[in-house]
Amino acid sequence: MSKFFTSKKIYDNVTLISCGTVQGFLVEGTERALLIDTLCGVGSLKGFVRELTDLPVTVVITHGHVDHAPGALEFGSCFIHPDDIALMYSDRCFSKERRLNFVNMAYGKSETFPSQAVMSDVIDVQAIRTYPVYEGDVFDLGGGVKIEVIEVPGHTYGTIVLLDEKNNCVYSGDACNVNTLINLPGSTTIEEYKESLLHFKTYQDRFDVMWGGHGPASVPKTTIDDGIALCDKILAGEDDAIETVTTSGAPGYLALERGDSFLPKAGGTCNIVYSKDMLRRRPHPEIKGEPNLIR
Numbered sequence: 001m002s003k004f005f006t007s008k009k010i011y012d013n014v015t016l017i018s019c020g021t022v023q024g025f026l027v028e029g030t031e032r033a034l035l036i037d038t039l040c041g042v043g044s045l046k047g048f049v050r051e052l053t054d055l056p057v058t059v060v061i062t063h064g065h066v067d068h069a070p071g072a073l074e075f076g077s078c079f080i081h082p083d084d085i086a087l088m089y090s091d092r093c094f095s096k097e098r099r100l101n102f103v104n105m106a107y108g109k110s111e112t113f114p115s116q117a118v119m120s121d122v123i124d125v126q127a128i129r130t131y132p133v134y135e136g137d138v139f140d141l142g143g144g145v146k147i148e149v150i151e152v153p154g155h156t157y158g159t160i161v162l163l164d165e166k167n168n169c170v171y172s173g174d175a176c177n178v179n180t181l182i183n184l185p186g187s188t189t190i191e192e193y194k195e196s197l198l199h200f201k202t203y204q205d206r207f208d209v210m211w212g213g214h215g216p217a218s219v220p221k222t223t224i225d226d227g228i229a230l231c232d233k234i235l236a237g238e239d240d241a242i243e244t245v246t247t248s249g250a251p252g253y254l255a256l257e258r259g260d261s262f263l264p265k266a267g268g269t270c271n272i273v274y275s276k277d278m279l280r281r282r283p284h285p286e287i288k289g290e291p292n293l294i295r
């Protein structure tokens, strides 16, 4: 029994691992297992995973955010898209204080985790081996279990989605869901995000379900179509544009008014938070905000 993590089998060879309101996935083949996202690096995820599988474990990160990447510190290596490596090593992601605060915030929102984490629970920062992954790369886990990389920049420039054709699904991190944040430092413009979704859509006949990094646990693949239509609305200035601030404190506009269960009142399963100064493509990617303090 872990103080920090719970697990649930979602397919014969796939376990959903959650920590508060965030979730990662352990996919097992016959020769190795792939851990997709590693949560906040608070508590021993490596120990928890060891109880789930005897196979050697490869780690891949959907994007370099505080609630997805820092658990990789304990594993010593991870696969990640090169465009998110700097973000992962920034204080926004690896800072021990930030991780502790984030986890306690996530716990505060989750009835399953009434306890609070303390600093000694937070995994130390160290340099880890980062292996690049790109569009089309395939993790061959043995026994016909193959997981393919799809690049979907938007939420971050280096966001990837992992396709699991055997189980008819993708593991989509924060790429496209009921609360897609495209207003963060390191997010793309809405114009670029729409292009990403059009690219993602070319894979749509190879899966049905999208397992994201936050609840609801999964959304249907039509979420991509909802996202494309919503980008068009935003670019045309025809969305609800409700002023909002994300839990991490980033200001933005919520594209569609929410109804029950966090879903858009108007229907569909995609909603977007965006910045009005980040609608159209810019000549070069820019990370907004304070420069990192290197220590």
Ligand SMILES: [Zn+2]
Binding pocket: 063, 065, 068, 155, 174
């Ligand atoms: Zn994220």
